[in-house]
Amino acid sequence: MDVLHLTLRQLQIFVAVARSGSTTAAAEAIALSQSATSAALQELERLLSLRLFDRVGKRLLLNDNGRALLPRAEALLAGAGDIERLAQDSDAQRAALRIGASLTVADHGVPAVLAAFLGDRPRAAPHWQTTVTVGNTAQICGLVAAHALDIGLIEGPHHDASLVAQPWLEDELVVVGTPAVATTQGSTLADLAEAVWLLRETGSATREISDQALAPRIGPYRRRIELGSNAALRQAALAGLGLACLSRRVVAEDLARGQLQTVAAPLPRISRQWHWVLQAGRQPTPALAALIALLPTLAQTDGPPP
Structure with a gap:
């Protein structure tokens, strides 16, 4: 036998x-x-x-x-x-993923990304384990480089040579204030130079992009208030404390209701690319590779809703 x-x-x-x-x-x-x-x-x-x-x-x-x-x-x-x-x-x-996201992407991108990802994999949903760590772009890139996160979804450029990045979605930034503030502090470039600016902290991609766009036209900020989140900036702008440069996705409803408006001063269109970042040389797991493959398809369908 x-x-x-x-x-x-x-x-x-x-x-x-x-x-x-x-x-x-x-x-x-x-x-x-x-x-x-x-x-x-x-x-x-x-x-x-x-x-x-x-x-x-x-x-x-x-x-x-x-x-x-x-x-x-x-x-x-x-x-x-x-x-x-x-x-x-x-x-x-x-199937488990450790995702990092900068603040704008976390609030206005990650929910749609995860919904689409799990929607394509209904049988995986009961076993799915994921964590989303939220921070500014510099913090998320640091965690990815330290192997504490599998992937970072960030809203601006990175400066770490140990990471590779690819863009996946365009995001427009707008300078906004209440109608009264936008009129009195934002009608001309001279107005903008004297305005009270509501700013994100250093290390934020929103801050880096807005500095690059505004500094050549209005010089250094004379009056500024720094706040550590988009939500805080938005609320400060709604309270009439000054002007803020934020993703249109963050203030879309406020603009539609007329609670905020864009300034009339002649500024160029301010835009940036959202990127995903990985450690250089990393071999993605099947789940991570599938997530990366999904991101451009969301951009082709106008991306996460504004």
């Missing part, structure tokens, strides 16, 4: 026949033809050189050999199931 020729399928069929008492019922239970079930059972008995059942009419009843084999076969099948579950757990681990 060469036990290496035994298969789990044969043992599964044996257990099904033992429980049901016939090859016909067993075949229905395991979605196999009756002839294939009978053939597999006969092959198992041949390999073992043992009869496992007594034939009584149309019934198959376990004999002593079959009763001795049954618990061992059930144990082997249970062990195989444990191995399959281990593989599924490994798949779940490979």
Whole structure:
């Protein structure tokens, strides 16, 4: 006897026949033809050189050999199931992602990205594990470089040679204030030079892009208030504290309602590219590769909603 020729399928069929008492019922239970079930059972008995059942009419009843084999076969099948579950757990681990996002992307991009990603993988959703770490662009790039994050989704340029980056979405920035502030502090470039500026902190991509666009035209900020989030800037602008340069996505509803308006001063269009960043040389997992492949398709459909 060469036990290496035994298969789990044969043992599964044996257990099904033992429980049901016939090859016909067993075949229905395991979605196999009756002839294939009978053939597999006969092959198992041949390999073992043992009869496992007594034939009584149309019934198959376990004999002593079959009763001795049954618990061992059930144990082997249970062990195989444990191995399959281990593989599924490994798949779940490979499906887990540690995502970092800068503030604008976290608020106005990540929810749409995750919804589209999981929508394409309904069977993966129950096992999906992900964390989203939010910070400014410099912080997220630092965490990706330190291998604390699998991928960073950032809204501006990065300056770390250990990272690779690709753009995936264009984002427009606008200078806004309440109607009164936008009129009194934003009608001309001279007005902008004297305005109170509501600014993100150093290290923020929003701050870097706005500085690059504004400094050549209005010089250094004479009056400024620095705040650490887009939400705080938006609320400060709504409160009439000054002018803010923010993603149009952040203030779209306020502009539509007339609570904020763009300034009339002659400024160029201010835009930037959202990028994904990875450690250079990293081989993406299947889940990470799928996420990266999804990002350009969102941009082609106008991206996450403004």
